[in-house]
Amino acid sequence: MTQALDEIKIGGLGARRKRVEDHRFIRGKGNYTDDITLPGMLHMEILRSPLAHARIKSIDASRAWQIPGVHLVLTGEMMATRNLAWMPTLSYDTQAVLATDKVRFQGQEVACVIADDPYIAKDACEAIDVDYEPLPVIVNPTQAQAEGAPVIRDDKENQADNVIYDWEVGDAAGTDRAFGQADVISRLQLHYPRSHPSPIECCGSIADFNRATEKLTVYMTTQAPHIIRAAVALVAELPEHMIRIISPDIGGGFGNKVPVYPGYVCSILASILLERPVKWIEDKSGNLISTHYARDVYLDGEMALRRDGKILGVRMRCAADHGAFFSDAQPSKFKIGLLHSAFAAYDIPVAHLTTRGTYSNKAPGGVAYRCSFRVTEAMFFQERMMQAAADDLGLDQAAFRRMNFVRDEDFPHRTPFGFLLDSGQYRKCLDVGLRAVGYDDFRQQQEEARKRGRLLGIGISTMTEPLGAGNSREYDILGIKMFDSADLKVHMTGKAIVRTGAKTQGQGHETTWAQIVSHELGIPAEDIVVEEGDTDTAPFGMGTYASRSTPVAGAAVAMVSRKIRAKARRLAAHLLEVSEEDVEWELGRFYVRSAPERGVTIQECAMAAYSNMPDGMEPGLENTAYYDPPNLTWPFACYIVTVEVDPATGVWDVLNTVAVDDCGVRINPMIVEGQIMGGLTEAYAMANMQFITFDAEGNCVGANYMDYLLPTSWETPGFELHSEVVTPCPHHPIGAKGIGECAAVGGPAAFVNAVMDALSGSGVRNIDMPLLPDRVWEAITYGRDISGAPPVRSDD
Numbered sequence: 038m039t040q041a042l043d044e045i046k047i048g049g050l051g052a053r054r055k056r057v058e059d060h061r062f063i064r065g066k067g068n069y070t071d072d073i074t075l076p077g078m079l080h081m082e083i084l085r086s087p088l089a090h091a092r093i094k095s096i097d098a099s100r101a102w103q104i105p106g107v108h109l110v111l112t113g114e115m116m117a118t119r120n121l122a123w124m125p126t127l128s129y130d131t132q133a134v135l136a137t138d139k140v141r142f143q144g145q146e147v148a149c150v151i152a153d154d155p156y157i158a159k160d161a162c163e164a165i166d167v168d169y170e171p172l173p174v175i176v177n178p179t180q181a182q183a184e185g186a187p188v189i190r191d192d193k194e195n196q197a198d199n200v201i202y203d204w205e206v207g208d209a210a211g212t213d214r215a216f217g218q219a220d221v222i223s224r225l226q227l228h229y230p231r232s233h234p235s236p237i238e239c240c241g242s243i244a245d246f247n248r249a250t251e252k253l254t255v256y257m258t259t260q261a262p263h264i265i266r267a268a269v270a271l272v273a274e275l276p277e278h279m280i281r282i283i284s285p286d287i288g289g290g291f292g293n294k295v296p297v298y299p300g301y302v303c304s305i306l307a308s309i310l311l312e313r314p315v316k317w318i319e320d321k322s323g324n325l326i327s328t329h330y331a332r333d334v335y336l337d338g339e340m341a342l343r344r345d346g347k348i349l350g351v352r353m354r355c356a357a358d359h360g361a362f363f364s365d366a367q368p369s370k371f372k373i374g375l376l377h378s379a380f381a382a383y384d385i386p387v388a389h390l391t392t393r394g395t396y397s398n399k400a401p402g403g404v405a406y407r408c409s410f411r412v413t414e415a416m417f418f419q420e421r422m423m424q425a426a427a428d429d430l431g432l433d434q435a436a437f438r439r440m441n442f443v444r445d446e447d448f449p450h451r452t453p454f455g456f457l458l459d460s461g462q463y464r465k466c467l468d469v470g471l472r473a474v475g476y477d478d479f480r481q482q483q484e485e486a487r488k489r490g491r492l493l494g495i496g497i498s499t500m501t502e503p504l505g506a507g508n509s510r511e512y513d514i515l516g517i518k519m520f521d522s523a524d525l526k527v528h529m530t531g532k533a534i535v536r537t538g539a540k541t542q543g544q545g546h547e548t549t550w551a552q553i554v555s556h557e558l559g560i561p562a563e564d565i566v567v568e569e570g571d572t573d574t575a576p577f578g579m580g581t582y583a584s585r586s587t588p589v590a591g592a593a594v595a596m597v598s599r600k601i602r603a604k605a606r607r608l609a610a611h612l613l614e615v616s617e618e619d620v621e622w623e624l625g626r627f628y629v630r631s632a633p634e635r636g637v638t639i640q641e642c643a644m645a646a647y648s649n650m651p652d653g654m655e656p657g658l659e660n661t662a663y664y665d666p667p668n669l670t671w672p673f674a675c676y677i678v679t680v681e682v683d684p685a686t687g688v689w690d691v692l693n694t695v696a697v698d699d700c701g702v703r704i705n706p707m708i709v710e711g712q713i714m715g716g717l718t719e720a721y722a723m724a725n726m727q728f729i730t731f732d733a734e735g736n737c738v739g740a741n742y743m744d745y746l747l748p749t750s751w752e753t754p755g756f757e758l759h760s761e762v763v764t765p766c767p768h769h770p771i772g773a774k775g776i777g778e779c780a781a782v783g784g785p786a787a788f789v790n791a792v793m794d795a796l797s798g799s800g801v802r803n804i805d806m807p808l809l810p811d812r813v814w815e816a817i818t819y820g821r822d823i824s825g826a827p828p829v830r831s832d833d
C-alpha cells in the first residue's frame with residue numbers, strides 16, 4: 038500500500054511553520070528601501086508648511102540654490118510647468134504635490150531640495166524663504182460647515198463650501214416604521230479619534246531614471262506596487278512597460294503605505310531631470326504629521342428595540358473629517374467605505390445610514406489602518422451601541438447579543454445594507470469566550486467588589502467584518518477591478534517559485550503561500566520560494582491591505598497550484614502508461630487506481646515536464662492564475678476584556694483578555710496567533726492612549742513619540758487566544774478567511790466596554806477614546822460623559 042505524505046511534516050496547511058523571512062530579519066539582514074545605495078545617488082528632503090492654512094505670497098529659493106552640494110530645488114511653480122503641481126487622488130479628488138496657491142494643513146509639502154547628502158538638503162530647505170499670509174483654520178466638521186467658514190478648497194471650480202459629499206444607504210422609510218413600533222429607543226453619540234498606523238519604517242523611495250535605456254526603476258515603500266506603476270504611467274505620462282516598481286522589505290505598512298505621496302512623485306521627477314538616482318527617506322515627524330491618517334469620524338445613531346431585546350432597526354449618521362484632500366485609499370464604490378457593514382453580525386430587519394464628508398485643515402485622511410475601509414469605526418459603533426442598548430433594556434450583555442446574532446442555519450445571510458455573509462457560528466464563539474473568561478463568576482466578583490468600593494468591569498465585542506476586497510462587480514480602485522494573481526513555476530527538480538500580486542509587510546506571506554502550494558501539490562514548503570513586490574516579475578495584482586491577501590491572492594495561489602496539478606496528472610498518466618481517468622491523487626503522488634503501489638511523485642512529474650512529456654504536450658510546468666473572488670470573506674471574532682478601574686486616579690488595568698477568532702481554515706496557526714496579538718495590542722493602544730489631535734490653529738499634537746503614545750511590551754497586557762471554532766469559507770478554495778485586521782477592528786470596543794461596564798450606575802454613558810486616566814477620573818468624579826478628542830490647553 039502507499040504511504041501518503043504527512044502534510045504537517047512537509048509544512049502544508051495547518052503547520053505551525055516558523056516564518057522563513059525571520060532568518061534575515063532577526064539577523065539584521067533585511068533589505069529595506071533605506072538600505073539601498075545606488076551609484077551616483079543624490080538625496081532629497083522636503084520643506085513642509087509650519088502653518089495649517091495660509092496663502093503663499095512668495096517662495097524665494099535663491100539662498101538654497103547657492104549652498105554647495107545642492108543640485109536642484111523643486112517648487113510647486115516648477116512642478117506646474119510639467120503639469121505635476123497637483124495629482125489625482127484615489128477618491129477622484131486632487132491633491133497638491135507641492136503647494137502653489139495655499140498651504141492647507143500643517144506639514145504640507147512646499148518645496149524639495151536634492152543634494153549630495155540629506156544634511157545639505159535639510160539645511161538648504163531651511164534656506165528657502167516662504168512668505169505666508171495666515172488664514173482662519175478649520176479642524177473639525179462643525180467648523181467646516183459653520184456660516185462664513187473659509188473655503189479650504191478654493192482651487193476647485195464649483196466648490197463653494199467645505200462639503201465633499203453626502204451619501205446614504207439603506208431603507209429610510211422602513212427604518213422610520215421600525216422606530217414607530219419600538220418599545221425602547223436607545224441612543225449613542227461618539228467620536229472615533231484620528232489615529233496613525235505609525236509603522237516603524239517611514240515612507241521612502243529611490244527613483245532611478247536611466248536616460249540611455251529610458252527605463253525608470255523606483256524602489257519604494259509601497260503596499261501596492263502595480264497600482265503605483267499604473268499611477269506613475271498615467272500621472273507622469275511615462276510608458277508603463279518602461280517603469281519598474283520594486284517594493285523591497287517593508288518595515289510595517291498597516292495601510293499607511295497604500296497612497297501615492299508627494300515625496301514619491303518629487304523623487305521621480307528629480308531623477309528624470311538630473312538623470313541620477315534620487316533617494317527620499319521621510320523622518321518620523323514628517324510621517325506622523327503629513328502622511329495619511331485614519332478614522333476621525335463622528336458617529337451617532339439609535340436602535341429601535343422590543344422590550345424583550347429583539348432589535349427592530351438601526352439608524353446611523355456619520356460626519357467624516359477627511360482633511361485637506363479627499364484621498365481615501367479605499368477600493369469600494371461607497372463614499373464612506375464599508376461603514377455600512379455595521380451590525381452585520383446581528384439579524385436586524387432594517388437600517389439606514391447617512392454620511393457627510395467635509396474638508397478640514399489637517400493632513401489628508403483615509404488610510405484603512407489595519408481595516409477594510411471604515412470597518413473599524415463601524416464595528417466600534419456597533420459594539421458600543423450593543424452595550425448601551427442592553428443597559429437601557431436592563432438585559433445581560435451576552436444574552437442580548439446571543440438573542441440577536443445571525444443564526445448558523447441562516448447563512449448565507451443578507452444584511453439590511455446589502456452585504457451577503459458567507460458562514461459563521463457566532464453563538465459558539467461567544468460561548469467559548471464566556472467560558473474562558475469565567476463570565477458568571479466574574480459578575481459575582483464584580484458585585485462583591487462593588488460593595489468594597491472597587492470598580493471591576495467586563496466588556497464584550499462580537500463582530501464579523503468583510504475581508505478580501507473584493508469582487509470585481511463592486512470593488513475597484515480608479516476603475517481597476519479588485520482581483521489578484523499568482524504565478525507558479527515548478528522547476529525540473531521539483532523545487533518551485535511562487536509570485537503573487539500581493540506584497541507582504543510583515544504578515545509572513547513568504548511562509549504561508551508556500552504552505553498553500555505544499556497543501557495542493559505535496560511539494561515540501563521548504564522547496565518553495567515566495568517572491569512579491571517587483572512589477573517586472575510578479576503578475577499584476579492589487580497589493581496587500583484590508584486583509585485581502587489570503588482571501589484573494591491566497592486563493593489565486595491555490596488555483597494556480599491546481600492548474601499545475603492538472604498538467605502533472607497528464608504527465609503521470611504518460612509515465613504510468615495508463616489513461617488519465619485511471620490516475621488517482623494523494624498528497625505529493627499520483628498512482629494507478631487499480632494498483633496503488635504503482636505511482637509517480639510530483640517531483641518525477643516535474644522532471645518529465647522538461648524531459649519526457651507526451652507527444653503534443655507543451656513543455657514546462659508553469660502557470661498563472663487570476664482570481665476574482667465571488668464574495669468577501671466574513672470572519673467572526675469574540676473579544677472579552679476584564680478591567681479594574683481605580684476611582685481615585687482613573688487609571689484602568691486589564692485583568693484578562695480572551696480572544697476567540699474564527700477565520701475559517703488556518704494556513705499557519707502560529708502566524709494567525711501573531712496577527713491576533715498584534716491587532717489586540719493596537720486595539721488596546723487606541724482605547725488607552727493613541728490619538729493625534731490638533732489645537733485651534735491646526736498644530737498637530739502627536740508628531741513625535743513623546744505625544745503619540747505607542748504601547749511597549751511593558752504596558753501591553755497578555756492575551757488568551759482560542760482557536761476551537763473553525764467555519765470554513767464556502768467560496769474560498771481552501772476555506773480560509775482573512776484575519777490580519779480582526780483584532781484591531783473588534784478589539785477597541787471590548788476595552789472601552791469593559792471600562793464603561795465598571796462605571797455602570799454612575800450616570801456615565803460614554804467616554805470617547807482614548808480613555809486616558811484624567812478623562813476617566815473626570816467622568817467618575819462629575820458623573821458626566823467625556824466627548825471628542827482630548828482638549829489641548831494653551832499651556833500644553
Ligand code: CDP
Nearest residue numbers: 544549584585586587703704705775776777
Ligand atoms: O492581507 P494581509 O496579509 O494583511 O492579511 P491576511 O490575508 O489576513 O493574512 C495575514 C497572515 O495570516 C498571512 O500570512 C496569512 O497567510 C495568514 N493567515 C493564515 O495563516 N490563515 C488564515 N485563515 C488567514 C490568514
